[in-house]
Amino acid sequence: MKFRAVMIDAGPMREFTNIVTTISKLSKECVLRIASDQLYFIVSDENSGPAPPILWCEIPHSIFFSEYQMVGLDEQHKDIYLGFNSGNLARSLITLKSAKTLKMKLTKKQGPCLTLDIEVPSACSQQTRQVTHDIPIVVIPRKMWSDFQEPRTPQPDVSIELPTLKQLRTTIDRMKTMAAEVVIRASAEGRLTLQIKTDMAKVSTRFKDLRVETYGGPIDHSDSESETQINEDMSKVCHCRVDAKKLSMFLSADSISHNRTVCSIIHKKLVILCLQTEENVKLQCFITGIVY
Structure with a gap:
């Protein structure tokens, strides 16, 4: 060799x-x-x-x-x-x-x-x-x-382009000091919600008007922990609970010059974060969902 x-x-x-x-x-x-x-x-x-x-x-x-x-x-x-x-x-x-x-x-x-x-x-x-x-x-x-070998994953239920990683990292770094887990929720209308719950409080941060890359169809929420938002069709929303520390570590990739980052969610099972650069570098992070 x-x-x-x-x-x-x-x-x-x-x-x-x-x-x-x-x-x-x-x-x-x-x-x-x-x-x-x-x-x-x-x-x-x-x-x-x-x-x-x-x-x-x-x-x-x-x-x-x-x-x-x-x-x-x-x-x-x-x-x-x-x-x-x-x-x-x-x-x-x-x-x-x-x-x-x-x-x-x-x-x-x-x-x-x-x-x-x-x-x-x-x-x-x-x-x-x-x-x-x-x-x-x-x-x-x-x-x-x-x-x-590169992981083979099912077709995501929704893929949404993320806001700036620096902005997300600031949010997640604050959240992880209060809770070990964060729920990532994305809608077909381009809304992204990050939410934590503690014994004392529930904290949510929402981003809207984000570009939706793909949407796989209605989501069954019959046993879901999602909370209905005003004027939001929950059949077009999927979520996944993940380790806040692992999410924060991926967001440290904000030091890499990139032109887009996409978050793909397989409902309640997996979050795939993909950072792409103008030089065709692709960095993917696979965070398994936490299910109770």
Whole structure:
């Protein structure tokens, strides 16, 4: 197996750093899948053992890298799967903020490593200096590759474009100090409601006039906890109760330059958050619903 990639533009290097930093906040452990056309960052739930990924990030190499070479396991299995500590990679990329080039490659030192060679300007001369980081990795055997495939999900009941992540993050960060769970409710008319309940209070924040991407049809609320709003047809509203901390961690992706974020809800079962950038990076987060 071989891998070598070079990055020379400041914008992609900054964006790559922000993506990895966001992922490191979501999980300590991460899997990097290296394919011929894209890099994939994959995070599984640390507490559930083998399970579908909770985060899936696709990065097209043609946008980010000026050089990109890889050779997989064999002709039938052309990808490379590597496990590593996401915090180690995020800390290593801090120097990219002022770097001229980044070279990534697979090496073998005391063990297998993802080596980063970063060229940065010298503060006291016209010369540059080389900074090298060797990040220990685990090569994932082929028999485990099926654990790191993109999750297959049912057609969502509703998909709605979110307001700015910074605005949402401020709201959720306040809510999570009062309650561990938040109910996300979206309507076919473009309304989004975030709600928490405690023994002392019920707090709701509503956003309206949002763009609805898809709507799957009437929702059965015969056993629902939804509360009817004035002039709102509840058959066109779906909701899901999720962990407020997991939602807040995804919203920290507001540091990534993006042009849209969509929230898709499978009624009472799953929330899928998808952030997309102008460079065709796609970051998806899958938050399982909490059902009592």
